[in-house]
Amino acid sequence: xxxxxxxxxxxxxxxxxxxxxxxxxxxxxxxxxxxxxxxxxxxxxxxxxxxxxxxxxxxxxxxxxxxxxxxxxxxxxxxxxxxxxxxxxxxxxxxxxxxxxxxxxxxxxxxxxxxxxxxxxxxxxxxxxxxxxxxxxxxxxxxxxxxxxxxxxxxxxxxxxxxxxxxxxxxxxxxxxxxxxxxxxxxxxxxxxxxxxxxxxxxxxxxxxxxxxxxxxxxxxxxxxxxxxxxxxxxxxxxxxxxxxxxxxxxxxxxxxxxxxxxxxxxxxxxxxxxxxxxxxxxxxxxxxxxxxxxxxxxxxxxxxxxxxxxxxxxxxxxxxxxxxxxxxxxxxxxxxxxxxxxxxxxxxxxxxxxxxxxxxxxxxxxxxxxxxxxxxxxxxxxxxxxxxxxxxxxxxxxxxxxxxxxxxxxxxxxxxxxxxxxxxxxxxxxxxxxxxxxxxxxxxxxxxxxxxxxxxxxxxxxxxxxxxxxxxxxxxxxxxxxxxxxxxxxxxxxxxxxxxxxxxxxxxxxxxxxxxxxxxxxxxxxxxxxxxxxxxxxxxxxxxxxxxxxxxxxxxxxxxxxxxxxxxxxxxxxxxxxxxxxxxxxxxxxxxxxxxxxxxxxxxxxxxxxxxxxxxxxxxxxxxxxxxxxxxxxxxxxxxxxxxxxxxxxxxxxxxxxxxxxxxxxxxxxxxxxxxxxxxxxxxxxxxxxxxxxxxxxxxxxxxxxxxxxxxxxxxxxxxxxxxxxxxxxxxxxxxxxxxxxxxxxxxxxxxxxxxxxxx
Numbered sequence: 001x002x003x004x005x006x007x008x009x010x011x012x013x014x015x016x017x018x019x020x021x022x023x024x025x026x027x028x029x030x031x032x033x034x035x036x037x038x039x040x041x042x043x044x045x046x047x048x049x050x051x052x053x054x055x056x057x058x059x060x061x062x063x064x065x066x067x068x069x070x071x072x073x074x075x076x077x078x079x080x081x082x083x084x085x086x087x088x089x090x091x092x093x094x095x096x097x098x099x100x101x102x103x104x105x106x107x108x109x110x111x112x113x114x115x116x117x118x119x120x121x122x123x124x125x126x127x128x129x130x131x132x133x134x135x136x137x138x139x140x141x142x143x144x145x146x147x148x149x150x151x152x153x154x155x156x157x158x159x160x161x162x163x164x165x166x167x168x169x170x171x172x173x174x175x176x177x178x179x180x181x182x183x184x185x186x187x188x189x190x191x192x193x194x195x196x197x198x199x200x201x202x203x204x205x206x207x208x209x210x211x212x213x214x215x216x217x218x219x220x221x222x223x224x225x226x227x228x229x230x231x232x233x234x235x236x237x238x239x240x241x242x243x244x245x246x247x248x249x250x251x252x253x254x255x256x257x258x259x260x261x262x263x264x265x266x267x268x269x270x271x272x273x274x275x276x277x278x279x280x281x282x283x284x285x286x287x288x289x290x291x292x293x294x295x296x297x298x299x300x301x302x303x304x305x306x307x308x309x310x311x312x313x314x315x316x317x318x319x320x321x322x323x324x325x326x327x328x329x330x331x332x333x334x335x336x337x338x339x340x341x342x343x344x345x346x347x348x349x350x351x352x353x354x355x356x357x358x359x360x361x362x363x364x365x366x367x368x369x370x371x372x373x374x375x376x377x378x379x380x381x382x383x384x385x386x387x388x389x390x391x392x393x394x395x396x397x398x399x400x401x402x403x404x405x406x407x408x409x410x411x412x413x414x415x416x417x418x419x420x421x422x423x424x425x426x427x428x429x430x431x432x433x434x435x436x437x438x439x440x441x442x443x444x445x446x447x448x449x450x451x452x453x454x455x456x457x458x459x460x461x462x463x464x465x466x467x468x469x470x471x472x473x474x475x476x477x478x479x480x481x482x483x484x485x486x487x488x489x490x491x492x493x494x495x496x497x498x499x500x501x502x503x504x505x506x507x508x509x510x511x512x513x514x515x516x517x518x519x520x521x522x523x524x525x526x527x528x529x530x531x532x533x534x535x536x537x538x539x540x541x542x543x544x545x546x547x548x549x550x551x552x553x554x555x556x557x558x559x560x561x562x563x564x565x566x567x568x569x570x571x572x573x574x575x576x577x578x579x580x581x582x583x584x585x586x587x588x589x590x591x592x593x594x595x596x597x598x599x600x601x602x603x604x605x606x607x608x609x610x611x612x613x614x615x616x617x618x619x620x621x622x623x624x625x626x627x628x629x630x631x632x633x634x635x636x637x638x639x640x641x642x643x644x645x646x647x648x649x650x651x652x653x654x655x656x657x658x659x660x661x662x663x664x665x666x667x668x669x670x671x672x673x674x675x676x677x678x679x680x681x682x683x684x685x686x687x688x689x690x691x692x693x694x695x696x697x698x699x700x701x702x703x704x705x706x707x708x709x710x711x712x713x714x715x716x717x718x719x720x721x722x723x724x725x726x727x728x729x730x731x732x733x734x735x736x737x738x739x740x741x742x743x744x745x746x747x748x749x750x751x752x753x754x755x756x757x758x759x760x761x
Contacts, residue, residue, distance in 0.1 A: 681715025
């Protein structure tokens, strides 16, 4: 069988596996779609043309009934494995018919004069597009085509309506479908790769079985110029005859291995005890990209006539060698960049150190960290992040010599080992070649990324004479660079050890601060700009260090997350904020209290129970407490929808903080049941001059108010910004224009002053 036939059979096997998985989900998809269509029609039949509603539902029902019928036919087709193209083609076009049926809903049932129902219709279509990620992930092209049909239909309709609200809705739909299509592409690639790996595993198993059947043997009488081959061995070597001249057998051996064979044969001939020797070598030419690997056991014997002869048993171990190579690569190389991994790095580092000590040579570590890599992942997706890492790995390979050892330690961390260096200048020149990656932006897909690197260098033996010490001091230098501006090259210096000591001390002080009650809450007012009154406050933590004074949260929250005390701090904030609100309520001030919750605390077991207990113990009304979560949390609705639902069921409000800075999903907002959106200060600070900021703030405000949410603009610092927000009917703002965060004892005087100004006005 030639390679073309093998490749074709492999493609057909993978395609059949895809068909089985795709058709198995048809009934579930049909049930969900029909149920969704019934709900949609029952909702819309009172506000749009009833006939159009039921016409659309009939179209959807017909399409899915045909698909269910075809699914049954596929299940009963015993020859489906040989008709893969037929069934995949039928599934493809029927799935596109489903997409077209759903896409027609926005044309047949669009509620022209009901903006809220327009949003609901777009949300439903978006949910159907999202459903393709679950029902069509095994066929990447089909999944993308399905979502593209829905996306184009929604966008064309909304743009053709050409109202202000429909254009804003079209803009947000672009974000939603862009995110879904991006995710769908990644999911489809991953599923297809999984099927391929499964098929590879099956092929490897078959190859290993065949290996045991490819045993052969040969006999060479030393007084003869020919070798007697077994049937299997003659077939393996491609000979028509079983008696072959020794020279022709040697020609089959890889040129680089012939000396090994000659040497081994001479050793065996001279071995009078006849113990035998095992040899591994390759068959094939020097240009052969995939030579066969052979394992051979050779033993010296004498025949019945007393003639000296050699007897060899042969096994084709190519499949075993391929598996060993794969296992080696998995153990020592990074699967994404194909660079050496952390284990391989440390193994090499041990060898470098041993050799350097014995030869009095120097070596160096160049430790590299891609700045803001998490931001690339969060903003553009993990697929883009992976391509970014691969591009940097390619840059390192092209910038360094083949003798330099390059590794990816994990995440966005890379390390280079340089041996036999003379001084710091040599290392710095190489580090600058690495830093040149940041000289100009790189384009990945539709995204332009401006790379930034932090590079640190440690030297042997100046900075340590054992591997762990060299690595530790490179890590200290990296921490120093990260704290002093990033995007630079730095050598380890002894002064950096002081910074590392201070970091450890900060971690210890932070733990002690919890025990000593050294934290404080300051409060920033939330202003109702419709009547210029204080509507509530946001609780913001401060740490009053006994030696360093007041420390703002941006200097210790990341440390708290790293050392694992963020949950305890968050619990303290919740309890203290509720108790303070109760005190103000008892004094006659009716306010709302907002508390920002970290992702680790929000996802912690028992979070909802703790919040409810804090509210009950303090005696405040549940509706007076608002829990703020970041938008990144809202991208994982499966894990967090239940928490939001439980909080709101008790009357506690939920807000999404920093809205607009990540992936904004309309369908996720509906599932999370939030009460308020807080517009991130990064949009507000450029108002009203920046056109993009104006458009984004207006769109978010209209979206929030249109969906019945409260809307709060953060970071308001100028009168011009305030006037712009008033014109948008944004009800609430926070910012230095009214007040910075202030201690509890200063808040009531501020409140009274604001009330007096309001009465005077």
